[in-house]
Structures are given as C-alpha cells and as structure tokens.
Amino acid sequence: MRFVIIGAGAxxxxxxxxxxxxxxxxxxxxxxxHLEAIRRDGLLLRQAGGDSVHRLPAYATPDEVDWRAGDVAVLGVKSNDTQGVLQRLPRDVPVVCLQNGVAxxxxxxxxxxxxxxxxxxxxSGHLSPGVVLAQCDPVPGILDIGRIPHGTDEICDAIAAQLRAAGFHSEPREDIMRRKYAKLLMNLANAVEALCGRVEALDEAAEPLRAEGERVLQAAGIAYTSAAEDAERRGDILRMVxxxxxxxxxxxxxxxxxxxTGAVExxxxxxxxxxxxxxHGVPTPVNETARRLVVEAARRGTAPGSMTAAEFLAAIALARA
Known part of the structure; x- marks a missing residue:
C-alpha cells in the first residue's frame, strides 16, 4: 500500500x-x-521529540503521480478544493477523506x-514552506476511519494499522460519519477563532454557533456522537506541547x-x-454571519485576531434581530 497524500499541509x-x-x-x-521546498530540502516535520526530514516523491498535481496498483489517495486539501482534486484521480483508486467537514x-x-x-x-501547523508541526506529544493525534456510507473493510483495517504504526491512535469505526458530524459542530468555532484569535471570551462567542448547529442537525435527523462519547474517545490522549x-x-x-491564502473552508x-x-426550514443567522465574516476576511487578506469577541457577538446579535 502506498499513500498518495494530496495536500501536504498541516x-x-x-x-x-x-x-x-x-x-x-x-x-x-x-x-x-511548499512544493518547491519539499522537492529541494525534503519535508521537515517538527515535533516535541525532535525534527525529522523526509525525502518524498512530490508532485504538483494528481495528474503527475505514477499511479499504480495498491495506491490509496488521501485527501488533505481544504473542502473548497476537493472537487477539483477528485476530477484528476484515477477512478479505481480508494479515496480517503482526511478532512474536516462532511461534504x-x-x-x-x-x-x-x-x-x-x-x-x-x-x-498541527503549517505556516512556512516545507515545514509542518505536530503539536501534540507523545501521541500526535486520533484518526479513526470508516467506510462511506457505513461499515469497515480490509482496506480500512489496513490503513488504521499503518496509522497506529506511525504513532496515531486509529480505530476502524462503522459509524464514522456520526463522529464526523460531532467534529463538524466543534469546527463551527474555527471561524470565530480566526476572526478573534485565541482570547478568553472565545468559548462564549462560539457557543451560539454550536447551539444553532445542534438544532439544525436535530431537525435534519442527523445523528452525531454526544459530548460524553467524544470526551471518552479523546480522554487525555491529545496533550498540546x-x-x-x-x-x-x-x-x-x-x-x-x-x-x-485568500480562502478558507x-x-x-x-x-x-x-x-x-x-x-429543513431552520434559520441559521449565527453561522451565516460567521461564514460571511471569515470569508470576507480571507478575501481582504485580514490577519487573524482582527475582531474582538464583543464585536463578533454584536454582529450575530444584529443578524438575529
């Protein structure tokens, strides 16, 4: 099995x-x-246990890859780039969505x-060409995997085993989308963090996004893991360093x-x-406001943390009025 990772960012x-x-x-x-740096110097992985450099075959597009039997295409691009990547893959390759979101x-x-x-x-982090950061130690992350729309199979088991060998916690899950919808609810706060930075009032500013998201998923009849299930899975595994x-x-x-970058997901x-x-007929003024504000910030080239939490809360209050 060869992993062809498309989108070697964070x-x-x-x-x-x-x-x-x-x-x-x-x-x-x-x-x-980023591609030029990887080709010239290798991929530099920085982590608490020490840096490592990996000399990997690096391509500019999926069309350049020497696709062969046993390859797995792993999508690491942002969701807004997914469709363009899919159109350039061989149609018989297994596709792994190593991505946030559910689309x-x-x-x-x-x-x-x-x-x-x-x-x-x-x-994880990626702010400089050729460099990525693993920001948890000793376990870099949890990467549970499942087949879509449900279930597991031999490929799923083999990928999970390879991820475990690489130090990740990874288990095959028959209900992977239920877990991904729970992660989606968490990721709703990404826009607020980007707009306001990691400030004390971040949780207060993000809470209306999640509450609105939960109402929408319930109206749509979409199941997601509970906060208790999520906390049990995470335990004390992810230790930021x-x-x-x-x-x-x-x-x-x-x-x-x-x-x-000029774009966000x-x-x-x-x-x-x-x-x-x-x-499903559920108003979503809070998430629409967050989406609009952070997309506009990206298009303008605005630096993260340029809005206060109070300003964000005022914006969503106006949208709700």
Whole structure:
C-alpha cells in the first residue's frame, strides 16, 4: 500500500511525515513554495521529540503521480478544493477523506466506489514552506476511519494499522460519519477563532454557533456522537506541547488567514449548517454571519485576531434581530 497524500499541509504533512518515518511508502502532492521546498530540502516535520526530514516523491498535481496498483489517495486539501482534486484521480483508486467537514465524502462517493472518512483530531501547523508541526506529544493525534456510507473493510483495517504504526491512535469505526458530524459542530468555532484569535471570551462567542448547529442537525435527523462519547474517545490522549519553542497559534482557519491564502473552508463548515438549515426550514443567522465574516476576511487578506469577541457577538446579535 502506498499513500498518495494530496495536500501536504498541516494535517496531510504531519501524517505524511509520521507514516514515512514508520517505514510506509508515501508520496505527496503540494503546490507553490511548499512544493518547491519539499522537492529541494525534503519535508521537515517538527515535533516535541525532535525534527525529522523526509525525502518524498512530490508532485504538483494528481495528474503527475505514477499511479499504480495498491495506491490509496488521501485527501488533505481544504473542502473548497476537493472537487477539483477528485476530477484528476484515477477512478479505481480508494479515496480517503482526511478532512474536516462532511461534504467531501459525498462528493467522492459520487465518483468512486471505495471511499473512507477520517475523523481528524490532530492539532498541527503549517505556516512556512516545507515545514509542518505536530503539536501534540507523545501521541500526535486520533484518526479513526470508516467506510462511506457505513461499515469497515480490509482496506480500512489496513490503513488504521499503518496509522497506529506511525504513532496515531486509529480505530476502524462503522459509524464514522456520526463522529464526523460531532467534529463538524466543534469546527463551527474555527471561524470565530480566526476572526478573534485565541482570547478568553472565545468559548462564549462560539457557543451560539454550536447551539444553532445542534438544532439544525436535530431537525435534519442527523445523528452525531454526544459530548460524553467524544470526551471518552479523546480522554487525555491529545496533550498540546510547544514545538520549536512556540505555542499553537490557532487551528486550520486561523492558519489560512495567517498565511494569507485568500480562502478558507468556512463554506463547508459553517456553510454546511446554513445549507442544512435552508433545506429543513431552520434559520441559521449565527453561522451565516460567521461564514460571511471569515470569508470576507480571507478575501481582504485580514490577519487573524482582527475582531474582538464583543464585536463578533454584536454582529450575530444584529443578524438575529
């Protein structure tokens, strides 16, 4: 089995480095300065236990990959880039969605018979070309996996085993989408963290997003794991640590603003709740406001933390009025 990881940023890059370090066969697809740095210097994985450099085959697009029997395509791109990637994959390759959100699996299943979802609990970072950070130690993350729409199979079992060999906690789960919808509720706060930074009032500002999201999922009849189930799975496994002397700045959306990428995946996080709300007649002014504000911030090149929590709460109060 060879892992072709498409999108070797924070999550994809850490998984690529850890798998390669455990002896797995890994190739990556990246772009721009990040691709150039990987080709020139290798992928630098920084973690509390020490840095490691991984010389991996690196491609600019999936079209360049020398696809062969036994390959698995692992999507590590943001959800807004998924459709373009899927169109460039061979149609007989198993597709693993190593992504937040819940739309990627549906998009992949339209085109591919073997699709797998991963519930990603992996604090990681990517702010410099060629460099990724694993920000938990000694276990870098929890990556449970299941077949879409449900169940498990031999490929699922084999991937989980490889991830465990690379130091992750990973179990095959027949109900992986139930777990991914619970993670979606958590990821609704990504927009607020990016807009306001990691401030004391962050939980207060994010709570209305989750409450609205829960109402929408209930109206849609979509099951998700409870907070108690999620806490039991996490336990004390994920222990955040400084890497290279630096504390974690923020999650994936925060990092997108920090890197000035011009785009965020809020349309597929908060936007998923907005979509479901429209389909099932549930107003979603809070998530729509968060989605709009963070998308506008990305387009303007606004730095993370440029809005106060009070300003965000005032914006959603106005939207609710």
């Amino acid at each position: 999550v994809g890059g850490v998984v690529a480095g850890r798998l390669a370090g455990a002896g797995a066969d890994v190739a990556v697809v990246a772009r721009g300065a 990627n699996e549906r998009a992949a299943l339209r085109l591919f018979p073997q699709v797998y979802g991963v519930c990603v609990m992996l604090p 400084p890497v290279a002397g630096e504390e974690r700045g923020g999650g994936s959306t925060w990092q997108s603003l920090a890197r000035g 809020a349309d597929y996080l908060n936007g998923e709740i907005v979509l479901l709300g429209r389909l």
